[in-house]
């Protein structure tokens with residue numbers, strides 16, 4: 166039987182309600198550091214990290230309707246007040262709605278690798294999107310990335326290297342929901358570790 170997923174309007178931001186650049190303190194009802202997760206999947210990271218860091222406001226961006234609905238239901242049932250999620254394309258949303266110098270950290274865990282060469286243009290971590298992340302980050306804000314995909318990881322390192330004058334490498338520490346041997350404790354990480362895949366991580370800070 167299909168699981169019944171509830172809607173929680175207080176959790177879900179609607180793209181159609183956004184006017185222009187958003188005011189995070191209005192959305193969360195308080196002024197606190199903002200972390201954004203790109204491609205939240207079933208929201209395992211958001212839930213665990215938001216519980217561990219109640220002083221941080223977390224926004225998840227998820228494109229796939231089935232994951233988004235699952236995430237809304239979970240965040241709502243956990244009654245977390247410091248998490249919101251929006252169903253939209255992350256590149257479009259960040260470019261058009263996230264203000265300059267407003268985000269403390271971007272989390273990007275297991276971004277779709279689009280392995281076929283003709284699909285590489287669909288990858289999220291490309292120079293034009295990194296430029297936008299840099300624009301939105303506060304001074305000393307960070308970007309944290311994990312992937313199992315060797316070739317995409319190489320591309321990610323190259324894309325970050327292009328902006329090396331604006332970034333410095335920092336340690337990638339495991340997230341709150343990670344078990345021993347895990348980095349981020351998300352559904353995709355657990356699936357890939359079961360398949361004995363290597364997980365690559367990288368974290369950089371805006372200087």
Ligand SMILES: C[S@@+](CC[C@H](N)C(=O)[O-])C[C@H]1O[C@@H](n2cnc3c(N)ncnc32)[C@H](O)[C@@H]1O
Nearest residue numbers: 204205206227228229254255274275351352353
């Ligand atoms: C491989 S899954 C990883 C999910 C989760 N981060 C995890 O580790 O379990 C990639 C997720 O990113 C979402 N996604 C891909 N491109 C996106 C985009 N442009 N904007 C928002 N979400 C996106 C997909 O729908 C999918 O849920």
